[in-house]
Amino acid sequence: MKEKLLCGVDLGGTKLSVGLVRPDGALVDKVVVYDHTEKNEEGICLQIRDMVHDLFEKQHIGEDHIRGVGIGFAGHLRFAEGVVITTSNFPRFKMKNFPIRQMVQSHFGVPVVVDNDANAQSYAEFLFGAGSAYDTMIFLTVSTGIGAGLVLNRRIFRGMTGTAGEFGHTIVNPHSDIRCGCGNYGCLMSHASGLALPQIVRKRLKQGAETTLPITDSTPINGQFIKQGLDAGDPLCRSVVLEYADYIGIGLYNLFQIFNPPVIVLGGGLMNWGSLYFERIKKKFYTLAGDMLYDPIEIALAQTGGDTGLIGAAALLLEEP
Amino acid sequence: MKEKLLCGVDLGGTKLSVGLVRPDGALVDKVVVYDHTEKNEEGICLQIRDMVHDLFEKQHIGEDHIRGVGIGFAGHLRFAEGVVITTSNFPRFKMKNFPIRQMVQSHFGVPVVVDNDANAQSYAEFLFGAGSAYDTMIFLTVSTGIGAGLVLNRRIFRGMTGTAGEFGHTIVNPHSDIRCGCGNYGCLMSHASGLALPQIVRKRLKQGAETTLPITDSTPINGQFIKQGLDAGDPLCRSVVLEYADYIGIGLYNLFQIFNPPVIVLGGGLMNWGSLYFERIKKKFYTLAGDMLYDPIEIALAQTGGDTGLIGAAALLLEEP
Numbered sequence: 298m299k300e301k302l303l304c305g306v307d308l309g310g311t312k313l314s315v316g317l318v319r320p321d322g323a324l325v326d327k328v329v330v331y332d333h334t335e336k337n338e339e340g341i342c343l344q345i346r347d348m349v350h351d352l353f354e355k356q357h358i359g360e361d362h363i364r365g366v367g368i369g370f371a372g373h374l375r376f377a378e379g380v381v382i383t384t385s386n387f388p389r390f391k392m393k394n395f396p397i398r399q400m401v402q403s404h405f406g407v408p409v410v411v412d413n414d415a416n417a418q419s420y421a422e423f424l425f426g427a428g429s430a431y432d433t434m435i436f437l438t439v440s441t442g443i444g445a446g447l448v449l450n451r452r453i454f455r456g457m458t459g460t461a462g463e464f465g466h467t468i469v470n471p472h473s474d475i476r477c478g479c480g481n482y483g484c485l486m487s488h489a490s491g492l493a494l495p496q497i498v499r500k501r502l503k504q505g506a507e508t509t510l511p512i513t514d515s516t517p518i519n520g521q522f523i524k525q526g527l528d529a530g531d532p533l534c535r536s537v538v539l540e541y542a543d544y545i546g547i548g549l550y551n552l553f554q555i556f557n558p559p560v561i562v563l564g565g566g567l568m569n570w571g572s573l574y575f576e577r578i579k580k581k582f583y584t585l586a587g588d589m590l591y592d593p594i595e596i597a598l599a600q601t602g603g604d605t606g607l608i609g610a611a612a613l614l615l616e617e618p
Numbered sequence: 619m620k621e622k623l624l625c626g627v628d629l630g631g632t633k634l635s636v637g638l639v640r641p642d643g644a645l646v647d648k649v650v651v652y653d654h655t656e657k658n659e660e661g662i663c664l665q666i667r668d669m670v671h672d673l674f675e676k677q678h679i680g681e682d683h684i685r686g687v688g689i690g691f692a693g694h695l696r697f698a699e700g701v702v703i704t705t706s707n708f709p710r711f712k713m714k715n716f717p718i719r720q721m722v723q724s725h726f727g728v729p730v731v732v733d734n735d736a737n738a739q740s741y742a743e744f745l746f747g748a749g750s751a752y753d754t755m756i757f758l759t760v761s762t763g764i765g766a767g768l769v770l771n772r773r774i775f776r777g778m779t780g781t782a783g784e785f786g787h788t789i790v791n792p793h794s795d796i797r798c799g800c801g802n803y804g805c806l807m808s809h810a811s812g813l814a815l816p817q818i819v820r821k822r823l824k825q826g827a828e829t830t831l832p833i834t835d836s837t838p839i840n841g842q843f844i845k846q847g848l849d850a851g852d853p854l855c856r857s858v859v860l861e862y863a864d865y866i867g868i869g870l871y872n873l874f875q876i877f878n879p880p881v882i883v884l885g886g887g888l889m890n891w892g893s894l895y896f897e898r899i900k901k902k903f904y905t906l907a908g909d910m911l912y913d914p915i916e917i918a919l920a921q922t923g924g925d926t927g928l929i930g931a932a933a934l935l936l937e938e939p
Contacts, residue, residue, distance in 0.1 A: 373912070382912055433778070445876070454770060456754070456878025458912045467872040468906065471791060471864075481906055543792075551788040555766070555876065557777025585789065585802055591694070591703055592779045 301364040304352075305611030306345055306401075309371045309414065310334065310387055313341070315348040316604065317356060317363070318611035322425030324604050326352055334387050338395045346404040365408035366401065369417030369610035376459030379411045385478070410613045415462060416453050417609030418564055418599070419446020424612050426600035427562040435558045436599075437464065439545055440520075440565030441491040445552070451617060465490060469547055475500075489544035491520045491567060494537070498523075501533060508533035520567050527570060541567070542574050546581025553586060553594060564599030623679070626932030627666055627689040627722075630735065631655065631708055634662070636669040637925065638677060638684070639932035643746030645925050647673055655708050659716045667725040686729035687722065690738030690931035697780030700732045706799070731934045736783060737774050738930030739885055739920070740767020745933050747921035748883040756879045757920075758785065760866060761841075761886030762812040766873070772938060786811060790868055796821075810865035812841045812888060815858070819844075822854060829854035841888050848891060862888070863895050867902020874907060874915060885920030 300320050307314040311334075316327030328348050333341050349366065353359055372384025372392065379398020385391065402409040419428075419436030428434030428448065436446035443465030447454040455461050465486035466479055473483030475496060487493050495518040502512065509531045512518070526534030549561055568575065579596050586594075601608055621641050628635040632655075637648035649669050654662050670687065674680055693705025693713065700719020706712065723730040740749075740757030749755030749769065757767035764786030768775040776782050786807035787800055794804030796817060808814050816839040823833065830852045833839070847855030870882055889896065900917050907915075922929055 375912070447876075449770065449775060454877075457880045457915070458878055460910075460912065461876065461878040463875040463878070463910075466875045466910070468868045469789060469792065471868055472793070479910060480908055547789045547792055551872075554784040554787045555768075555782065556775075557779055557782040557784070559778045587801055589781075589784075589787065589800060591696070591781065594778070 302358070302362055303611035303614045304349055304363045304366045305417075305607040305609070306349075306366060306368040307414065307417075307606035307610055308333075308341070308345070308368060309606070310384075313344065313348070314604075314607050315345060315352060316607040316611065317352055318608050320364075320615065322421065322601070322608055322612065324608060326356055327604070327607060328352060334389055338392055338397070339400065342397065342400040342404065345401055349405075360406055363407055365410065365614045366405055367417070367610040367613035368397070368401065368409065368411040369414040369606050369613070370397065370411055371414045374411060374413055374459050376412060376455050379409070382458075382460075408614070412453070412455075412610075412613055413444070413459075414606055414609075415444035416446045416455070417613055418601075418605045419448055419462075419562070419609070420453060420612045420616065421601045421605045421609030422446075422562045422564065422599050423448045423451075424615060425608065426605075427595075427597035428560055431558075431560050433556070433558050434560050434562060435552050435556055436562045436564060437545075437548065437552065438565035439489065439563065439567040443486045443490045443548075443565075447556070449556075453616060464548065464552070467548075467551070469544065469551070485544060485548050489541045489548070494518050494520065494523060497540075498533065498537060501537065506533045506536065510534070520569070524570055527573070535573070538570055538574050539577055541570075542577035543581045546578045546585065549578065549582040549596065550585040553582070553590070558594065559592070560595040560597060562597050562599055564601075564605065568598060622685040623683055624932035624935045625670055625673075625684045625687045626928040626930070627670075627687060628735065628738075628927035628931055629654075629662070629666070629689060630692045630927070631705075634665065634669070635925075635928050636666060636673060637928040637932065638673055639929055641685075641936065643742065643922070643929055643933065645929060647677055648925065648928060649673060659713055659718070660721060663718065663721040663725065666722055670726075681727055684728055686731065686935045687726055688738070688931040688934035689718070689722065689730065689732040690735040690927050690934070691718065691732055692735045695732060695734055695780050697733060697776050700730070703779075703781075729935070731937075733774070733776075733931075733934050734765070734780075735927055735930075736765035737767045737776070738934055739922075739926045740769055740783075740883070740930070741774060741933045741937065742922045742926045742930030743767075743883045743885065743920050744769045744772075745936060746929065747926075748916075748918035749881055752879075752881050754877070754879050755881050755883060756873050756877055757883045757885065758866075758869065758873065759886035760810065760884065760888040764807045764811045764869075764886075768877070770877075774937065785869065785873070788869075788872070790865065790872070806865060806869050810862045810869070815839050815841065815844060818861075819854065819858060822858065827854045827857065831855070841890070845891055848894070856894070859891055859895050860898055862891075863898035864902045867899045868906065870899065870903040870917065871906040874903070874911070879915065880913070881916040881918060883918050883920055885922075885926065889919060
């Protein structure tokens with residue numbers, strides 16, 4: 298083995314994936330579990346250790362064959378300390394002020410780094426995906442939540458605590474009556490995230506929006522549901538997709554005015570809504586930017602696919618110091 | 619003379635100032651003119667040369683006593699090329715695709731740098747003012763227009779073209795009926811800048827807002843006018859100041875979520891509205907940030923005073939490569 302592998306850990310509220318990744322971004326092998334949320338914080342760290350060791354056995358390698366362990370985590374972190382500040386992603390418990398890096402590090406002799414999942418995904422796109430031709434790239438993930446990753450001059454910009462890029466919480470409609478989980482009204486996340494879909498769809502129904510779908514109070518309204526309705530030609534789903542696109546277009550425009558980046562990469566589950574959605578996002582962006590766009594900007598879809606969280610977590614180990 | 623001086627040029631639509639600045643930010647001497655807008659582009663460059671030479675004579679020094687010439691300019695620039703893309707700040711003509719750096723450089727044997735005035739001011743604050751204790755600082759100028767300067771890890775972040783930090787153009791109210799000069803509705807500049815004051819005050823009057831002031835169609839409504847009304851206890855001016863403050867508070871909150879900076883510095887003419895305005899800005903910010911603020915952030919007023927544009931332009935020569 299010429300080059301050491303990278304070990305990536307994608308720790309989410311639903312799924313825990315551990316994988317071995319080559320320095321060129323190719324996934325070698327992975328293991329996935331869904332029962333980690335049954336455990337407590339330390340239990341999860343032990344589970345990560347065991348999953349890494351399982352991969353070692355499968356691949357007939359040892360710790361000396363990996364460069365380190367990178368963890369992508371869905372929640373707020375103190376990056377320098379590797380401490381989870383808080384997350385509401387685990388249904389059974391709230392991880393609060395948990396020194397996750399130190400805990401995982403205690404099980405390994407190689408370096409462990411931890412960052413939030415949006416930063417990890419953005420770094421995967423920057424190194425191996427749609428941002429790889431640039432030195433600066435803004436990544437926007439539109440999924441259950443909305444978050445940005447800021448790769449500025451080849452480095453992830455993290456800010457004071459490590460929470461830079463929380464673009465989903467920026468206020469884009471101060472007179473909105475739609476409240477986000479953060480407690481504020483009118484942030485981007487309250488208007489254009491997966492999390493907001495039930496609230497927005499039910500509001501439109503109350504306002505008399507037409508739909509061909511049998512939506513009851515217990516219908517689970519998520520991105521997949523909207524996608525199916527969109528494909529079936531449902532007018533309500535179509536109008537929600539266009540409204541969401543306009544807000545994301547505003548988000549892209551705001552990112553453009555702030556960062557003047559050469560590329561913005563869009564990832565996350567809602568990007569699966571397809572071309573109607575993506576084209577409308579771009580249309581809104583270009584309408585707003587008008588003649589203020591002096592150089593071409595690339596608006597691209599993420600390329601690193603379903604394992605982007607894992608590959609990005611591993612890629613964190615490649616960040617230049 | 620132990621240390622070489624810096625020559626700063628503040629080229630605005632009303633005033634052209636040229637000054638000599640010590641590397642510690644102290645202004646040694648300056649000359650100011652208001653007739654530059656009578657000239658064309660090349661005439662202005664010649665005038666800058668002559669003003670610098672006047673200062674040399676007054677101070678009994680020559681070009682070998684200065685490190686270079688830094689120019690702060692109110693308009694959009696291609697930073698790398700030192701070219702004015704466009705500006706609407708000069709009443710008599712539109713500067714378009716003008717290679718201002720090259721033109722000024724042709725008159726000097728020392729380096730010439732050109733950047734926009736918000737970046738220049740922010741760098742003055744970063745080196746000599748309210749941001750000097752930090753490595754990262756976001757500067758927001760609230761004046762006729764609104765713009766940000768992004769000092770990230772001791773460097774000004776300028777983006778692809780050089781127009782990063784155009785925070786005044788970010789959309790904060792997509793359903794707004796107030797149009798900005800940029801053509802869009804509901805950007806921060808259309809709700810909280812000096813430029814928007816006449817439109818907003820007259821709209822409030824139409825809606826029946828009470829005022830003690832004799833406002834006619836020809837009354838010039840600017841920041842100074844509102845300040846006087848505020849001091850005189852006029853309810854309309856007070857309500858406009860509070861409304862403006864709430865929008866700037868939203869702006870600060872958005873900057874916080876994006877950059878997670880340790881400090882945000884507020885400058886520009888409207889900050890002279892005083893403590894009612896500043897305290898309300900902070901109140902709005904802290905209300906929105908709530909428990910998402912994990913580390914203290916300093917919200918500070920600019921300290922470099924009336925010559926900040928000049929000092930900042932000079933300070934551009936101190937930027938680390």
